Amino acid sequence: MADSPESQSFCCPDHSGHAPAQAILAQAESRVKSHGLRLTPVRRRTLEILLQAHGALGAYDVLEQLAADGFGAQPPVAYRALNFLVENGLAHRIRRLNAFTACAHPGHDHRAAFLICETCESVTEAPSDAVGAALGVAAQDMGFALSRATIEAVGQCRDCIARETADQRTIA
Amino acid sequence: MADSPESQSFCCPDHSGHAPAQAILAQAESRVKSHGLRLTPVRRRTLEILLQAHGALGAYDVLEQLAADGFGAQPPVAYRALNFLVENGLAHRIRRLNAFTACAHPGHDHRAAFLICETCESVTEAPSDAVGAALGVAAQDMGFALSRATIEAVGQCRDCIARETADQRTIA
DNA sequence: TATCTTATGTTATATCATAACAGTCAAGGC
DNA sequence: GCCTTGACTGTTATGATATAACATAAGATA
Numbered sequence: 236m237a238d239s240p241e242s243q244s245f246c247c248p249d250h251s252g253h254a255p256a257q258a259i260l261a262q263a264e265s266r267v268k269s270h271g272l273r274l275t276p277v278r279r280r281t282l283e284i285l286l287q288a289h290g291a292l293g294a295y296d297v298l299e300q301l302a303a304d305g306f307g308a309q310p311p312v313a314y315r316a317l318n319f320l321v322e323n324g325l326a327h328r329i330r331r332l333n334a335f336t337a338c339a340h341p342g343h344d345h346r347a348a349f350l351i352c353e354t355c356e357s358v359t360e361a362p363s364d365a366v367g368a369a370l371g372v373a374a375q376d377m378g379f380a381l382s383r384a385t386i387e388a389v390g391q392c393r394d395c396i397a398r399e400t401a402d403q404r405t406i407a
Numbered sequence: 408m409a410d411s412p413e414s415q416s417f418c419c420p421d422h423s424g425h426a427p428a429q430a431i432l433a434q435a436e437s438r439v440k441s442h443g444l445r446l447t448p449v450r451r452r453t454l455e456i457l458l459q460a461h462g463a464l465g466a467y468d469v470l471e472q473l474a475a476d477g478f479g480a481q482p483p484v485a486y487r488a489l490n491f492l493v494e495n496g497l498a499h500r501i502r503r504l505n506a507f508t509a510c511a512h513p514g515h516d517h518r519a520a521f522l523i524c525e526t527c528e529s530v531t532e533a534p535s536d537a538v539g540a541a542l543g544v545a546a547q548d549m550g551f552a553l554s555r556a557t558i559e560a561v562g563q564c565r566d567c568i569a570r571e572t573a574d575q576r577t578i579a
Numbered sequence: 580t581a582t583c584t585t586a587t588g589t590t591a592t593a594t595c596a597t598a599a600c601a602g603t604c605a606a607g608g609c
Numbered sequence: 610g611c612c613t614t615g616a617c618t619g620t621t622a623t624g625a626t627a628t629a630a631c632a633t634a635a636g637a638t639a
Contacts, residue, residue, distance in 0.1 A: 273605090275617070294595070307619045314596065315618080330502040331557055333595060333626095348542060350551045361545045369541040370520060370560055373533045378565030379522045385503055385559040388542055393550030445636085447586070466626070479588045486627065487587080505595095505626060 256286040262341050263325050270323065277306050281316035282337060285326055290356045291334035329358055331387045336360075346384065352392035354399075359392060428458040434513050435497050442495065449478050453488035454509060457498055462528045463506035501530055503559045508532075518556065524564035526571075531564060 263282055267274045274282075284300050285292060298313035306312055317335050320326035325341050328334075329349055338347070339360040348363035366386055374381040391399075435454055439446045446454075456472050457464060470485035478484055489507050492498035497513050500506075501521055510519070511532040520535035538558055546553040563571075 273616085277618075309620055310596065311598090312619070330559075348545060350546055350549060350553075352551075353554070359549060359551065361549055361551075363542075363545060365541040366538060366545055369537040370535075370558065373520060373535060373538055374522055374560055374562065377522060377531060377533050378568070379524075379531070379533075379560070380563045380568055381522075381560050382525070382562040384561065385557065386542065387502075387558075388546055388551070388553050388556040390546065390554040391552045396550070396552055445586085447635095449587075481589055482627065483629090484588070 256283065259286060259337070259341060266325070266341060267323055272319075272323065277301065277312065278316045278319055280304055280306065281313070282320055282325055285320070285335060285337035288336070291329045291332050291336040291358045293332075293334050297335070327360070329387060330385055331389070332358070334358075346386075348386035348388065350392065351387060351389050352395055353389055354391055354395035357392055357394075361388075428455065431458060431509070431513060438497070438513060439495055444491075444495065449473065449484065450488045450491055452476055452478065453485070454492055454497055457492070457507060457509035460508070463501045463504050463508040463530045465504075465506050469507070499532070501559060502557055503561070504530070506530075518558075520558040520560065522564065523559060523561050524567055525561055526563055526567035529564055529566075533560075 260279065260282065263279075264274050280301060281297055284297050288296075294310065294313045294317055297317060298308065298310060301313060301316075302308035317326065317328075320337075321328050321335070324338060324344060326335050326337050327347060327349065329336055329351070331351060336349075336358050346363050346367040348361045348366050350359040350361050351357075352359075363386055367384065370384055370386075371381055432451065432454065435451075436446050452473060453469055456469050460468075466482065466485045466489055469489065470480065470482060473485060473488075474480035489498065489500075492509075493500050493507070496510060496516060498507050498509050499519060499521070501508055501523070503523060508521075508530050518535050518539040520533045520538050522531040522533050523529075524531075535558055539556065542556055542558075543553055
C-alpha cells in the first residue's frame with residue numbers, strides 16, 4: 236500500500252514518494268507550453284524548490300534559495316514565480332500558513348483540499364471532488380455562484396499519529 | 408422566504424437581517440460567561456463593530472474604530488480582542504481576506520463555510536455540515552485525524568447575480 | 580487590604596506582500 | 610541578420626498584516 240500509485244499521488248513531497256520531481260517537472264514544462272507560456276529558469280527552479288521541501292514554504296524561504304542560486308534577491312522575484320505556478324496549476328497557496336506547496340499531481344485540473352499536520356507541519360493534498368460537490372450544493376442553496384474554493388484542514392497526519400501511539404507504548 | 412428564520416440565520420450582517428445585534432450580543436455575553444470568561448468592553452465593542460460591518464473587516468479597520476472609541480490604538484489591542492472572539496466562536500477569521508467577521512449564529516457550535524462575493528465583497532456564512540462530513544471522509548481515507556478546517560469559497564452572491572442580470576436587461 | 584490572576588496598553592519589530600519602474604531577453608516580421 | 614514587440618526579471622521602495630515582550634491597571638479571592 237505504501238508504494239501504490241494511489242497513495243503516492245497524494246502524498247506530501249517528503250513523506251516518501253509521489254511522482255518523482257523529474258516527472259513532475261516534465262509534466263509542468265509541457266503543461267505550461269501548451270498554454271503558450273514559458274517555464275523559465277526562475278520558475279522552474281522555484282518549482283524544484285517546492286518539490287524538494289518538506290512542508291509548504293513561505294515566499295521568503297523560496298526567495299532565500301533562489302537568491303543563493305544567483306537569481307534576484309527581492310521579494311517580487313519569488314512572488315512572481317510562485318504566483319505563476321499557482322495560476323498554472325503547478326503549485327498551491329496554503330492560506331493558513333502563508334505558504335506555498337508544489338501540486339502533487341499537476342497533470343489534470345482539479346480542486347484540492349489540504350491536510351495540514353499540526354505536529355510535523357506537513358501539508359498533504361487530498362482528493363476533494365466530494366468536498367467540492369458538497370460545497371457546491373451549499374453555495375447553490377444560498378444562490379451563490381461558486382467559482383473556486385480554499386479548503387484547508389488542520390489535524391494530525393497518519394505518520395504522526397503512528398509515532399505518537401508508538402511513543403505511548405514505549406512510555407507504558 | 409426572505410424573512411424566514413432560516414434565510415436570516417445565514418445572511419451576512421448587512422444583507423438585511425440576521426438576528427439583530429442586540430440579541431447576538433446577549434447570546435455572546437451568556438456564552439462567554441458560561442465558559443468562565445468575560446466579555447469586556449473592548450471585546451464587546453469589537454464584536455459590535457464586526458456586527459455593524461458590511462463585509463469582513465481587517466484587524467486594522469477594527470483597530471481604527473476601537474481607537475476612535477477611546478480604546479488603545481496599537482495592533483495588539485485589536486488582535487487580542489479578535490482572537491478572543493474567534494476562539495470563543497463569536498467571530499470567524501477569513502484567511503483569504505486577512506479579515507474577520509462576526510459569527511452569524513453564535514448560539515451553537517458549528518463548522519462554517521464562507522461564501523465570498525468577488526463583486527460586493529460580502530461574506531456569507533453557509534451551513535457546512537455536509538461539506539465538513541465530506542472533508543472528514545477524505546481525511547479519514549488519508550489516515551488524517553481532522554481537528555478543524557477552513558472552507559472559503561469565492562464567487563458571486565445572489566444579490567450581485569441579480570443586479571448584473573438586471574443591468575444586462577437595461578443595456579439590451 | 581494584600582495578593583493573585585486576567586486583561587489592557589505601549590513599544591518595538593517581525594513577517595508577508597505589492598506597486599512602480601528600469602533593464603534584459605526571446606520570438607516573429609522584415 | 611536585425612529590429613520591433615511583448616514578456617520576463619531585477620531593483621527600490623513601501624504597504625499591510627501580525628506578534629513578542631514588558632509595563633500598567635482592573636477584577637477576583639482570601
